Amino acid sequence: MDYLAPATLEDAYRALEAEDARCLAGGQSLVAMMNLGLVSPARLVSLRRIEALRGIEPQAEGSLRIGAMTTHAELAELKHPSAEASLLEQAARVVAYPAVRAWGTIGGSVAHADPAADYPVVLVAARAIIEVGSAAGTRHIVAEDFFRGFFETALAKGEIVTAIHLPAVPKGARTNYQKLSLVAGDFAILSVAAIGNEVTVGGYGPKPVRMEDITRIDPLSDHRASAAYRRRVLPELVRRCTSH
């Protein structure tokens, strides 16, 4: 297996043109999958040296741009997060435990699209835009369209998630994130993100779903919980999330 660590996005795009090449971000999901023999890429392209994938920058029109290589720990430790960043900071604090948070990145989590992960639900709730780059240029995809299903996204071969854009939160709207898991630090059985009165649910179906569409979804049944359990506890989790 090849291992490349380019310093620029252009070099990374070139490196990803090879057959069966994959980005490596924090390695917290990819290395685990490799260890289990679920994937065996011919080439790993590390994104760690690419400066353009770092940083959290307010933008002129009021949104916040978060570089894809921002770690969960950096988001969890934001001092005085803006209203836009607050929901993400709440979610980052309950991703796994410190060792995973030190390595795992928002770009990696978004690209991995685990239905039980913490960020997808928050990003759909926030109407975030996923910035995606390739040798052909940059695309901006709304989170709701980016997450397509179980570990499935709108990313095409050779594309890199370069940043996440969080639009300004409506003035005065409160944000809250609630996660239900078997033990602290585990993936979610269910999670709920609220901005004002708008509620989005994660872990219920293969991708985040807005509360008004929940009746169209059959809840997941997996090793964490049955469909009946998810259906039963959802109203209480929504109540906790919206009554704070």
Ligand SMILES: Cc1cc2nc3c(=O)[nH]c(=O)nc-3n(C[C@H](O)[C@H](O)[C@H](O)COP(=O)(O)OP(=O)(O)OC[C@H]3O[C@@H](n4cnc5c(N)ncnc54)[C@H](O)[C@@H]3O)c2cc1C
């Ligand atoms: C023990 C444990 C507990 C965990 N608990 C939780 C939890 O409670 N909640 C939660 O949300 N997550 C949890 N995770 C997952 C963790 O958040 C991972 O960090 C995350 O899913 C992947 O991020 P990464 O940076 O490590 O990506 P990697 O593992 O490096 O990559 C994951 C996938 O994304 C691709 N990729 C990475 N970066 C990019 C990019 N910028 N553009 C395009 N493709 C890219 C890779 O090619 C790979 O396919 C846990 C992980 C572990 C090991």
